[in-house]
Amino acid sequence: MAAGKVLVVDDEIHIVHVVTIKLRNNGFEVVSAENGADAFEMACKEKPDIIVTDFQMPIMTGLEFVEKLRQNEATEHIPVIMLTARGFAIEDKQKEDLQISEFLSKPFSPKELLRSIEDILHQVAVVQGS
Amino acid sequence: MRPVINLYEKGSPSARYHKTAVAVTGIVAVGLLIGVIAGWLASSFRAMQGLASIAPIFYIISALGVSWLGWRWVRLIGAISSVTEFLKQNKSSHIKSSDDVVINELVEAINGRFGGNTSYISELEEQLKDSQLKVQLLRRQKMNADAIIYSIRDAVIVTDELDRLLMANEAAGQLFGFDFKNSQHKGIGELINTDGKEFTNFLRQNRQNKARATRREIELGDARTFDCIASCVYGEEEQVCGVVAVLHDITREKEISQMKNDFVDHVSHELKTPLSSIAAYTEMLLDGEAKDEKTKEEFYSVIQGQTDRLGRLIEDILNVSRIESGLIKVDKKPVSLAVLIEEQLKMIKGYADEKKIRLEDVGKNVVVFGQVYADKDMISQVIVNLLSNAIKYTPSGGSVRVETEVDEIAQVMRVNVTDTGVGIPKDEVEHVFDKFYRVDANKSQAKGTGLGLNLVKQIVEKIHDGRIYVSSEVGVGSTFGFELPLATAKMAGVTSHRESSKSLSEEK
Numbered sequence: 001m002a003a004g005k006v007l008v009v010d011d012e013i014h015i016v017h018v019v020t021i022k023l024r025n026n027g028f029e030v031v032s033a034e035n036g037a038d039a040f041e042m043a044c045k046e047k048p049d050i051i052v053t054d055f056q057m058p059i060m061t062g063l064e065f066v067e068k069l070r071q072n073e074a075t076e077h078i079p080v081i082m083l084t085a086r087g088f089a090i091e092d093k094q095k096e097d098l099q100i101s102e103f104l105s106k107p108f109s110p111k112e113l114l115r116s117i118e119d120i121l122h123q124v125a126v127v128q129g130s
Numbered sequence: 131m132r133p134v135i136n137l138y139e140k141g142s143p144s145a146r147y148h149k150t151a152v153a154v155t156g157i158v159a160v161g162l163l164i165g166v167i168a169g170w171l172a173s174s175f176r177a178m179q180g181l182a183s184i185a186p187i188f189y190i191i192s193a194l195g196v197s198w199l200g201w202r203w204v205r206l207i208g209a210i211s212s213v214t215e216f217l218k219q220n221k222s223s224h225i226k227s228s229d230d231v232v233i234n235e236l237v238e239a240i241n242g243r244f245g246g247n248t249s250y251i252s253e254l255e256e257q258l259k260d261s262q263l264k265v266q267l268l269r270r271q272k273m274n275a276d277a278i279i280y281s282i283r284d285a286v287i288v289t290d291e292l293d294r295l296l297m298a299n300e301a302a303g304q305l306f307g308f309d310f311k312n313s314q315h316k317g318i319g320e321l322i323n324t325d326g327k328e329f330t331n332f333l334r335q336n337r338q339n340k341a342r343a344t345r346r347e348i349e350l351g352d353a354r355t356f357d358c359i360a361s362c363v364y365g366e367e368e369q370v371c372g373v374v375a376v377l378h379d380i381t382r383e384k385e386i387s388q389m390k391n392d393f394v395d396h397v398s399h400e401l402k403t404p405l406s407s408i409a410a411y412t413e414m415l416l417d418g419e420a421k422d423e424k425t426k427e428e429f430y431s432v433i434q435g436q437t438d439r440l441g442r443l444i445e446d447i448l449n450v451s452r453i454e455s456g457l458i459k460v461d462k463k464p465v466s467l468a469v470l471i472e473e474q475l476k477m478i479k480g481y482a483d484e485k486k487i488r489l490e491d492v493g494k495n496v497v498v499f500g501q502v503y504a505d506k507d508m509i510s511q512v513i514v515n516l517l518s519n520a521i522k523y524t525p526s527g528g529s530v531r532v533e534t535e536v537d538e539i540a541q542v543m544r545v546n547v548t549d550t551g552v553g554i555p556k557d558e559v560e561h562v563f564d565k566f567y568r569v570d571a572n573k574s575q576a577k578g579t580g581l582g583l584n585l586v587k588q589i590v591e592k593i594h595d596g597r598i599y600v601s602s603e604v605g606v607g608s609t610f611g612f613e614l615p616l617a618t619a620k621m622a623g624v625t626s627h628r629e630s631s632k633s634l635s636e637e638k
Contacts, residue, residue, distance in 0.1 A: 012406075012407065014410075014411070014436065015407060018411055018414060018432075019410075021414065021420075022414065022419060085398065085402035086398065086399055106402045106403065106405070107402060107405045107408070107409035109413055110410050110413055110417075
């Protein structure tokens with residue numbers, strides 16, 4: 001049984017590729033999308049356990065994508081990790097409002113990303129179990 | 131009431147002189163009378179003939195008296211005339227004293243009176259001169275201040291204690307749309323419309339708060355931002371008698387600051403993106419996540435590709451920066467554009483063949499000798515950037531056509547690169563030359579730094595005084611073109627090519 005289903009969203013195919021390999025090697029099922037709009041459809045359809053998304057993407061940015069997730073009953077609960085290569089940090093309030101579990105700055109470590117995903121899923125499992 | 135002086139009052143010098151004159155006149159009259167009587171008695175009475183000898187003595191005494199009187203009168207009249215003249219002229223001089231007691235008294239009296247006044251008048255004259263100099267100085271200072279205020283580009287407004295306009299320079303008039311000459315002493319709220327309400331409130335608050343200097347950023351007019359400084363003008367008793375406001379337009383500064391932030395943000399993003407791949411794939415290799423040789427090679431290949439991308443990006447950023455700062459070395463010579471195009475077509479043919487794209491070169495024979503005054507390496511980069519972009523975004527089986535023509539009327543040489551590629555959405559066409567701009571819909575089609583077309587624009591327009599343009603239709607293709615002044619035109623100093631060529635190209 002897979003350790004969980006992860007939706008990876010990034011317009012850089014190499015990032016999607018490397019994250020996918022890292023997660024698959026560690027027992028995760030991975031689905032991916034190149035922009036926020038496709039990712040939202042994918043999230044509704046695939047119901048992932050967690051989403052890893054880039055901040056700056058064409059068509060729909062990472063923030064817009066998360067906003068849309070939070071407005072949808074089927075996806076509002078999905079934890080999100082955001083990767084960003086932007087030179088500025090997002091405001092804490094926005095992070096809180098959108099319930100973004102973690103921000104990772106690019107360049108990021110796939111190992112660290114994996115650890116974050118496992119930690120968050122563990123917390124979710126604990127909450128659900130209690 | 132002014133005192134009245136009786137000239138012949140008892141005890142006055144004139145009265146004393148009057149007495150003397152009366153006495154002398156009496157002596158003369160008596161002498162004459164005695165002389166006449168003595169003469170008559172001597173001629174009438176023989177017994178009194180002896181009197182005839184004394185008559186001449188009385189005549190002589192009378193004559194002396196008359197002479198004395200005449201001499202005194204003449205001197206007095208002369209002295210009076212001189213004094214009158216002196217008083218008329220009102221000169222700050224001194225009257226010479228006389229040996230005549232009466233005249234001397236008069237002279238001393240006048241000198242005493244007017245001598246004191248003379249020093250006072252001199253003092254007044256000095257003060258007047260000082261005041262005139264001060265007025266001149268103040269007038270000059272005002273003229274200088276006016277010249278400064280009217281020549282500065284910042285808007286300057288001065289209001290009084292009732293918020294009425296006292297002074298405004300031309301920049302202020304233009305900003306708020308009033309003519310100062312017809313607006314002086316009008317209420318500032320009446321002169322400045324509702325768009326400037328924040329500014330008029332700012333002035334009023336400043337005056338009410340008696341603030342020395344207050345600063346605020348205020349948006350006015352067409353979304354222009356002004357750095358406004360208002361300072362109260364104080365009277366002698368420290369009461370506020372007006373406000374001086376200076377409005378400095380910082381719209382451009384803010385735009386530049388925003389552009390800088392955006393640029394740093396973009397550069398940061400663009401550099402971090404390939405760096406992320408390099409770091410992630412390297413870590414994966416080190417952690418043994420590449421399970422087989424094929425995967426390892428794939429990872430190495432990605433690292434190499436992303437390293438090249440990073441290198442190109444840094445080179446492009448440096449080139450754009452060098453051009454913008456004017457530090458790039460430009461070596462302009464007359465060069466044949468057709469020959470440069472041929473060279474670049476040969477270089478890129480392999481890439482086109484790989485993608486099965488047909489390359490066409492139209493019009494090269496016609497213009498092979500047409501020359502432009504350009505930096506060969508830079509224009510080669512322009513051509514190769516346009517050609518590689520065209521090939522990148524054209525699907526397999528398509529074509530890329532290069533057309534070259536000489537426009538003798540506009541004195542320019544024109545190169546158009548037309549592809550049968552994916553095209554650019556209408557609302558994005560105007561942004562394709564912006565730094566780091568990449569057409570969203572076409573991002574997945576090819577890699578790019580988003581700086582190539584900006585570099586092309588800078589080289590053509592900034593370095594070569596030419597013009598770059600684009601037209602595109604989604605699904606049909608795009609035409610990227612540029613014009614450069616002909617070498618002959620450049621040498622002859624023809625500068626109107628931009629205007630004429632613009633109208634021609636707009637017909638396309």
